[in-house]
Amino acid sequence: MIHTSADLATPPRIRRSQRLALVLLVVCGVINYLDRATLAVANEFIRADLGLSLGQMGLLLSAFSWSYALCQLPVGALVDKIGPRWLLGIGLVVWSLAQAAGGLASTFGYFVIARIALGIGEAPQFPAAARVVSNWFPLRARGTPTGVYNSASPLGVALAPLLLSPLIVATSWHWAFFVTGAMGLVAALVWIALYRDPVHAGMSAAERAYLEADGAGGERPASSFAAWRALFRHRTTWGMMLGFFGSVYLNWVYLTWLPGYLRTERHMDLAYAGMAASVPFICGFAGALIAGWASDRVARAAVSPLSGRRNAVVVSTLGMVAFTIPAALADSNVVAVACIAVVIFLANASSACAWSLATVAAPPSRIASLGALQNFGGFLGGALAPILTGYIAQTWSFVPALLTGAAIAFCGAMSYHFLVVRPIPEQ
Template sequence: MTLSPRVRRMRVTALILLMVAGTVNYLDRSALSIGNSAIRTDLHLSDTQMGLLLSVFALAYGLAQLPIGILIDRFGPRRLLGGGLVLWSLAQAASGFVGSLGQFVGARAALGIGESPMYLAGTKVFTNWYPPAERSWPIGLFNASSALGPTIAPGLLTLLLLAYGWRPMFILIGIGGIAIALLWELLYRDPAHAGLDARELASIKAWDDEAAAGQAAGSWPVLFRQPTTWGMAIGFFGVIYLTWLYGTWLPDYLERERHLSVRAAGLWTAVPQACGFLGAVLGGLASRQLARRGMAPVASCKAPLIAGMLVTAACTAGAAVVQGAAPAIALISFALFAATLASSCGWAMAAVATSPDKVATLEAIQNIGGSLGGACAPAITGGVVQATGSFTPALLLAAAIAVLSAVIYGVAVREPRLHQGAPTPERR
């Protein structure tokens, strides 16, 4: 069905706003890893304490996922994301004023709660505005902001760190988040409140057929009775474990294990993250192309995800044992490319694995598993490095987790009844 210019304009506006917000979101998350050495010295923290501090965000983020997902499915993404933007930006700015580990833990926990609606709300936005066959591409682009932020972060934040110190660095990017919150409030509306006429509303809901309505029967607890839900949550643990391992410890790894200067480590960190951005974009594209060729919706996301995790495992293991900084950076770049490709496919999968009324809740359940991975990666890595004096065992462990994640997705995740034996959306 032909969409009106107003509907197309709102889709583009939503995508741009979400990508900008997602980029700022990951600038905020990256600040602690960029300032790792300076913060550790200033606050007199050990590697284990820093690992725990790096994990606090993910723990708070994970605990908030399910209630936030339920609220987004019930009340829509606009208000939840707008409030989250304000909270996380204030928490980020407050981090610039902390004087102890306890205060920093509190600020990081608030940051995690504030950021918890970001990717759940974004996926809900695309579920509201796009039919199933078209969702993986905008979701892939949106998810690419999770790599674009860390790509920009090393250069930008390292310059701020060296010029002004770590405290002003936190404050400035917190102010930037408040500006994004104002833009979101002014420019985005959910379909029911976007001033669309009856014909336009009907056009964007044309993909809601009887099968989807049948699958929507029942409230969100039904998701916990489906093996695919558990497979997605447990498998996503491994996906986010790998991305968070590099997202939190890569600058320090390059300084200590590969003997680069603070400036060089900050700048070279951008190379793997740029590869991660490319992987995230191509993940959504790969899923869309497989779906267009007739592959079932969940399978079109699962196949590249599994391949991505296996490549991530191989490259991470290689980085653990290779000699020299350049080969290690190259292997980590391939690892992050494949891991973020897998991450994009995981987010797109949740948008087609259940009915529209439960998308944010399923995303939340999946992301609880991912958040546990994000919490474990920095904490375990910090503990292993302190115990062994080397990053090699931590990287080999991460490679094993990536392989296990691929196996879980292959065994546990299945096509929902909605799509089994049904024609693909393009052929309806």
């Protein structure tokens, strides 16, 4: 008989491990996104100091995403094979050193290299988090913890202008990179010291029954290159990659250009733009948490966990499209920021649901692998977004740049809807 997660209470020892894992993932995720957002917050200061055009800044903002996206290809399989503890720990050290190195940049070329290294180091964060959730939570209860660790993304971006703007004004933009790099090194030590994967041999019958609820248990075959390569034979994989491309593209238009957009297009002063740029990402924090909780409820009521989580991604992505259009066209700054807040709320809801979709669409041995492939597709969009947005804004304005993002996100929603129709079987 297959139990469902709703039938079983969480054993106390499992609950403690779940809470510790989620706290650590959120802390690491906040630092991860503080590091990514540092360049966006210091955008004007760096452009002035290094003499960069909007187009060059777009290239610099995208350098991280190219290496991050390409590293998703091997890193998911490595997480499945080696485990999240050491992959994420090593990644934390690499990305923190790269972040600190960014503070030493004095030329455009050096800065690009530092951002490429940052992307390499940050690559294990979300595949490792997906693996942690699949290790410690049963199948139909993975939406809420996925929403929790995804909430670190908008929380880190929301905190970035609030914490880093005063630091930059008091010192210089260089210190924003040094301080966040040091935070990551401390987090690496804490993660490696405290996190452990579950050891089923040492568990009680009740603990094993809880983790194996909803038919998610059993021995997991060892991951291999052939098994990873086989994922590309399924249209579910391609639907998730193309769908996340659209969602992340539009999200990264705002993530990389929102402070600059508010200053350049909306003519806000630095203090007001900093506050206005933080509010939407606070809404995004709420979006990730609410979406994770709601997707668990939808998945339990849906025909299958896959259809429930896929439909949640499609609806939230279409909502991003719907609210980006008035954000681009409204004359009122208040209306524009309010619409952007809704878009970022839905963007983070879409991301949380997309990562929880990976835990039910993939076979048990390849959860991190499929999640990383989806993330690879997404961050190809994330890499393209700042470049294309910068050049469109430089040539015309930010209005067609935002509308372009909306069109790409719509195509992503359709990819999820029509291609992601069944889970991938275990090989």
